[in-house]
Amino acid sequence: MAYSKALTSPDGRTIFVGVDHDAEFKMHPSLFKKILDSGKSVGFWYEGDGSDKSKIGKLPWKGSWDNLVKSNSSDFYYALFSNSLAGTSRMIDELTNPNKTIFDAIVDAGDSVAHEALRGNTSPRKLEAFLIDVGGSLLQEAKSRMATPVALKAFFKKGTGLMWPDNWRSAPTKASRVAIRANKTRLNTILQRPGVFFLGKDHLKTLQSIRKDLVFMQHNTAKGLNHGN
Secondary structure: OOOOOEEEOOOOOEEEEEEOOOOOOOOOHHHHHHHHHHHHHHOEEEOOOOOOHHHHOOOOEEEEHHHHOOOOOHHHHHHHHOOOHHHHHHHHHHHOEEEEEHHHHHHHHHHHHOOHHHOOOOOHHHHHHHHHHHOOOHHHHHHHOEEOHHHHHHHHHHHHHHHOOOOHHHOOOHHHHHHHHHHHHHHHHHOOOOEEEEEEOOHHHHHHHHOOOOEEOOEEEOOEEEOOO
16 A cells, blocks of 8 residues: 655645545654644644544544635535545435435535535525536436435436546546536635645645645655655
8 A cells, every 4th residue: 555645835834645535544654753743833634524534543633624615606516526435325325315306305415415615505506506517417317316325326426427537637527627626726725824734635736736836745764765655
C-alpha cells in the first residue's frame, strides 16, 4: 500500500493531507510526526462528516473544514454522488421508501444528503436545477422511479459514473463540470487558511494547480528525503 502524501505552504502553516476514503490510512511515521507537530499550533480539520477520523487517529479536531464553505448554489447537491462506497450505502439505507419517488425521498431528507454549504437552503427547486445540470435523464428517473433499494442503487451508480469518470479532470460530462465548480469553491475556502486539512487524495493535484507554491512534504529515509512510498 502506498503511503499518503501531504502538501505544505512555504511557511508550513497550511498543510493538506491526502486520504484514500476507501482504504486504510498509512503515512510514513517521520512525515506524520511533522504534521502532528504543525497541527498543534494551527489545528486539525477533517473532511465532510468525519468518516475518516477513526482511521487517522484521535487528534484534537477543530471540526469539518466543509463547514467553513459558504454557498447557496444548487451545485452543492453534488454530495449525492461524491461519497465513499460506505457513504453511498448509508445514503441508500436512509432514502429507501417504496412509497416515495427518489426525488421526493431526497427532498424529504433535506440537509442530510446535501453538502454542508447548502444545509439550511435545500429545496425541491434547487434539487431539480442540480439534476438538470447533471443531465443523463437523472431528473426524469428521480421523479418517475420509487425509492426502492434497487432503484436507488442504480440511480447513484449512474450519477456517480457521470460525475466521476476516469477523466473527470478534463470535464467531459455536464456532471463532472458541476463537481469541478463545487470542489473549486470548497478548496478555495481553505487554500490560504492556516491549518492541517485532511481530504481526499485526488484533491492534492487540484490544490497544486490552483496554488503553485504548494510542495510535497518530505520524510526522512536512509537515503535522504522522499515524499513517496
